[in-house]
Amino acid sequence: MTEPTLDVVAIGNAIVDVIAQADDDFVTSEGVAKGSMRLMDExxxxxxxSRMGPGREISGGSAANTVAGMAALGAKCGFIGQVADDQLGAVFAHDIRANHVVFDTAVRAGQPSTARCLILVTPDAQRTMNTFLGASQFLPEAAIDHELIASARILYLEGYLWDPEEPRAAMRAAIEIARAAGRKVAFTLSDTFCISRHRAxxxxxxxxxxxxxxxxxxxxxxxxxxGTDFDAALEAIAAKVPTLVVTRGVDGAVAVHDGERATVPAEPVERVxxxxxAGDLFAAGFLAGQVQGRALADSLRMGAIAAAEVISHYGARPEAKLSQLVADKLG
Known part of the structure; x- marks a missing residue:
């Protein structure tokens, strides 16, 4: 088995976020539960x-956010995701490459356009996501770069992208490639709606x-x-995967690795x-800690530090120098 040249290659939705402030009444009028994510057509x-307030365009996508965060922590990363041949697709490609993430997926000609997520942020800092998946849901198996996946220590997959049939097949193929190369596979469940549709x-x-x-x-x-019993659920799933990481909002996070359990509190934030x-950057910090060979608790702490940074400003990509934040707090 050859030595990996990358730390993580992720597969996920290639999305540009449009973030705008909104009050609770506006969210309610849209018929969507505050803090949730819904899919919509173009x-x-x-x-x-057309009805939102002024917005900020910031490249997003769950797995893309994670590798951008990892890159900010010094990891070597790649990303596979589908954009269209349009302005938002060019924005996404520029932003992820500017984060020193390898991104070579060919653009898709024609319709639909590049995916976008309209994010309504209420005064309590909760985000309600309204997502048009666009081109991202047409990631074909042919776009899976065998050499890129085999070159990474970890393949990281986004549960959001499991919904459409074409990228689901692509991710299954990627798992086979990673397994054949002796690499690890990481998966994020993404959202309860994904689980309700694909629990089996x-x-x-x-x-x-x-x-x-x-x-x-x-x-x-x-x-x-x-179920409703957290400890019972944690025990049941931890018995089936080598490493389970669960975030609990203001109550911090817990991880179980081969029977070892570690917990950390949420990192203090002056203003959310x-x-x-938050979850994307937590995964970034944790995975970066693991590829650096850090202990389970320290990897969790790195996740908490990265998550705290991203919730202190608009957008899902870090603005502060994450590597310096970790060095200051963990050494």
């Missing part, structure tokens, strides 16, 4: 965009031993097991501005 997305698939990945690292938040973990990307 016409509905255009309609909502996700449990099959876990039960088949195809996942080495699983990321979830507390609600996602409970949804996965269809926008919770978009």
């Amino acid at each position: 016409a509905t997305s255009d309609s909502l965009y 698939d996700f449990l099959n990945l876990i039960d088949s031993g195809l996942l080495d690292i699983l990321f979830a938040n507390e609600s996602e973990l409970l949804s996965l097991v269809e 501005v926008d919770t978009t990307g």
Whole structure:
């Protein structure tokens, strides 16, 4: 087995976020639960965009945010995701490459356009995401770069992208490539709606031993097991994956690795501005800690530090120098 040249290659939705402030009444009038994520078609997305307040365009996408955060922590990363041959696609490609992430997926000609997520941020910093998946849901298996995946220590997959059939097949192929190359596979459950639609698939990945690292938040973990007892859910899933990482919002996070359990509190934040990307950056910090050979608790702490930075400003990509923040707090 050859030595890896990259730390992580991620596959996920290639999305440009449009972030705008909104009050609770506006969110309610849209008929969507505050703090949730819903999918919409292009016409509905255009309609909502026309009614939103002034927005900021910032490249996003869950797995893309994670590798951008990892790169900011000194990791060598790649990303595979589908954009269209349009302005937002060019914005996404520029931004991720500017973060020193390898991104060579060919653009897709024609319609639909590049994916966008219209994010409504309420005064309590909760983000309600309204996503048009556009071109991202047409990532073909042919776009999977075998050499790129085999070159990375870890393949990181985004649960959001499991929904459309074409990228789901692409990710299954990527898992086979990573496994054949002796690499680890990490998976994030992404959202309870993903679990409700694909619980059987996700449990099959876990039960088949195809996942080495699983990321979830507390609600996602409970949804996965269809239970209400957190400790019981943690024990049940931790028995099936080598490493389980669960974030719990203000209550911090917990990880279990081969029977070892570690917990950390949430990192203090002077003011929470926008919770978009908190889980993505937590995964970035944790994975960066693991590829650096840090202890389980220290990797969790790195995740908490990265998450705290991203919720202190608008957008799901870090603005402060994460590597310096970690050095100041962990050494």
